[in-house]
Amino acid sequence: MVYRWPEVAGGVNHRADAPVTNEPNRGTPSLSPVLLAGFALRPLPLVLLQPALDLAMTLMRRRHSDVFERLDTLENASFLIDPVDLPFCFTLRLGPPAPRLSVVGNADDMESPSAVLRGPLLVLIRLLEGRMDGDAAFFSRDLAVEGDMEAVLTLRNAVDSGGIDLAEDLLSLFGPLNGPARRAFGAAEALFARAERDLETVRAAFVAPVDGRCDAQTARLRDLEDDLADLRTGMPRANAAGKRAARPGTARP
């Protein structure tokens, strides 16, 4: 009786042995340079990305062997990594002969992954580099996970410990040309940041009128909820007004 999800929230009835599904449920991605780059990449055959991914994995294994040692217990695990702002997904298979990162056009192109990780590309990269905390990304709903949570935690803890820095790892490939490559990368990074700011301005301009209406609706809804609660409890109106004024506080202990 107690452990039943309420009817008011949809009457969900889950089976404990529900299969892992990678059925896309990507939500609406934010307007970002990544999203636009994804549109630009859409006509390209995905197979062109594979050599770059193979190189990246070789580099990772060479520079971050400790990460792969921590992944030893997951020798047959596979992950679908779904950047919601790109028109394709990545698959990571840890099985022998060596871990392999691939690209697929759709989430359901991968059969029965052990787990699915889904979020904006930059969130996934920040997690990979340990610049974002996985639990915080989960709490804020920037990251969605499904499937085998032991595998997810092992992967998360392994990469978080590794000190991965994608830029430094890639720059290490340039040898004596490291200096010019680093400057080019810095310029690209600045360009990306500028594009991100500009697109945020565009987005804010588009949604400003809607935001205003939403704020008004939200305030109205809260008032109605308070009125309803007062009616249910029979609370005098004067007390109700005081309660409403005090409401936007911190959580109860």
Add this chain to the structure above:
Amino acid sequence: MSGTPLELVCPAGTPGALRAAVDAGADVVYLGFRDETNARNFPGLNFSRPELRDGLAYAHERGCRIYVAVNTFAAAGNPGPWHRAVDDAAELGADALILADIGLLDYARRRHPETRRHLSVQASASNPTAIAYYHEAFGVQRVVLPRVLTVTEIARLNVQIPVETEVFAFGGMCVMAEGRCTLSAYATGRSPNMNGVCSPASHVRYEQLGGRMVSRLGRFTINEFPDGEPAGYPTLCKGRFVAGGCAGYLFEEPTSLDASTVLPELMAAGVRALKIEGRQRGRAYIAEVVAAFRRAVDAAARGDPVPPLGLGGMTEGLRETTGAYTKTWR
């Protein structure tokens, strides 16, 4: 009021997190071995013996100490892993052992009398008689207090006991029955007290159903979060259940502890050390939370106001509380 800074005791689940904690200003890093001898026995987490050796060197070179948690209760008939954990930590040079099991406390006192012994929160010792017993019987020099006491109660306790106290300052909350909680064991057969893991990942499932994320632990639905609502951990104590026809958090809301606003009061209450929870968290959490509390602890020691820490993004459910420290219920 100024005074001696509170000792800042910070978590690490990986060598990367240890370095992040040390670099961010931790006085102490606490950690555990990669097995069931500590209360954060999560997949891919914790330290091998060589990693502890390297971590000790890194920390000691920078004036930071390492405490090793061996704070689960030894399995009946199989104390070997717990004894080895105590032996290895002491022999590698850990600055203190954090223990809960009285058999293990006795073993550590007899085999490694020179290594400090701290009483883990898992022992749930919160009154003068219990604490005095641990001190007299096992030479415990510090007790980590359960998150059940007000600041006033901590002050009263501190003048009655012969040992230092350490209190939680930030991070995940428990249902105030630490060391005695059987909710995880009830749902999954595995518990933090015996197996070092609360709500083990092997029993957790998340599903995206339309615009909702459903979290389940074993055969129990724990919660259902509509799109946009901040999420919490999938533990029974944080479940949203139906009672009397209404859905709500019966035990505890998804909320993190943040005691930064009561640091001066905790200092005045005679507390010696502050513990940040979160060995299961990533390097980014460690770096940000430790740096923020370093600023807060130093400000409190100078007698300055504690600055806002801005750690809301790191909290469970994106909310924080001062918990029992300022509780008004009884």
